[in-house]
Amino acid sequence: MAGxxxxxxxxEDGRAQADxxxxxxxxxxxxxxxxxxxxxxxxxxxLIEAHRSRGPACTVDPDLVxxxxxxxEGVPEDDPDVRAAWRGGTWEGWxxxxxxTDFRERLRRVLAGLHDHPGVHLLVTxxxxxxxxxxxxxxxxxCAPFKPAIASLSVLRTDRDGVARIVAVNDxxxxxxxxxxxxxx
Numbered sequence: 001m002a003g004x005x006x007x008x009x010x011x012e013d014g015r016a017q018a019d020x021x022x023x024x025x026x027x028x029x030x031x032x033x034x035x036x037x038x039x040x041x042x043x044x045x046x047l048i049e050a051h052r053s054r055g056p057a058c059t060v061d062p063d064l065v066x067x068x069x070x071x072x073e074g075v076p077e078d079d080p081d082v083r084a085a086w087r088g089g090t091w092e093g094w095x096x097x098x099x100x101t102d103f104r105e106r107l108r109r110v111l112a113g114l115h116d117h118p119g120v121h122l123l124v125t126x127x128x129x130x131x132x133x134x135x136x137x138x139x140x141x142x143c144a145p146f147k148p149a150i151a152s153l154s155v156l157r158t159d160r161d162g163v164a165r166i167v168a169v170n171d172x173x174x175x176x177x178x179x180x181x182x183x184x185x
Contacts, residue, residue, distance in 0.1 A: 004069035010043045017151035017175075018044040022051035024153070024174035030055050031119025036064040036126060044151075045124040058124070063106050066126035070097030107132045115162040120155075130154050137164040146170065 010018060025048055035045040037060050045058045069075075072094050075082050085091060091100045107129065114121055123133075130148040135141070137156050148154055148170055155167035 004066055004073045005038065006074040007039050010040050010047075014040065014044070014151075015047060018047035019051075020174045021151055021153065022048040025122070026051040026053075028052075028122075029120065030122045031117055032056050033058045033122045033124070034061040034064060035059070035124040036066065036129070037062055038065060038126070041124045041126065048122075048124065061110070061123075063110050064123060064125040064129055067091070067100075067103045067128045068098035069094050071095040072097065103128075104132060104136065107136060111136055111164055114156070114158045114164060118158050118160045118162075120157060133164075134166060134169060137166055151175075 021044070033045070033049075033056050035041050035058050041064075042058075042060070049058060069082075069085075069091075072079075072082050072085060077083075085094045085097075091097060091103070110123075111133065123129075127148045127150075131146045133156065134146045134148075134154060146154070146169055149172060151172070151174075153171040153174070154169045155171070156164045157167050158164050
């Protein structure tokens, strides 16, 4: 299914993936923990938090919600209308959906909020949000160069100088089977 604001609960696989992320982050210290209001991310954050014994509680941040695909919400990614609307990069072809310029502005606000509080922030959010935050931090204006995997970790660190620096992209080392897949001929 297409992502967007389609709002299902986590599947069993999704719960297992979130649990693996929680185990990986159990000892990490964060300045803040912010989560998209969609059900699947709230459940993911709860599973991560179950492994943590200290640190800030999760705060729901509406600016972290996935882009809105209007009438194409829940339509499969390979549908010709979804592909055509996505291809232009502006998303103007999504009837009733969010424009990319509005989406980017929303995520600029997220980065500005992180700049105001230097440290390490855990954002539990969605692929397009992660991609766009990484693009903004890297100064890339093009479309979707990062392609975050489900349950991957991407790390932006905000320093005292107010600059967001990309530390890691698409990290999946919390899954035992990742290395063999990447090393296979």
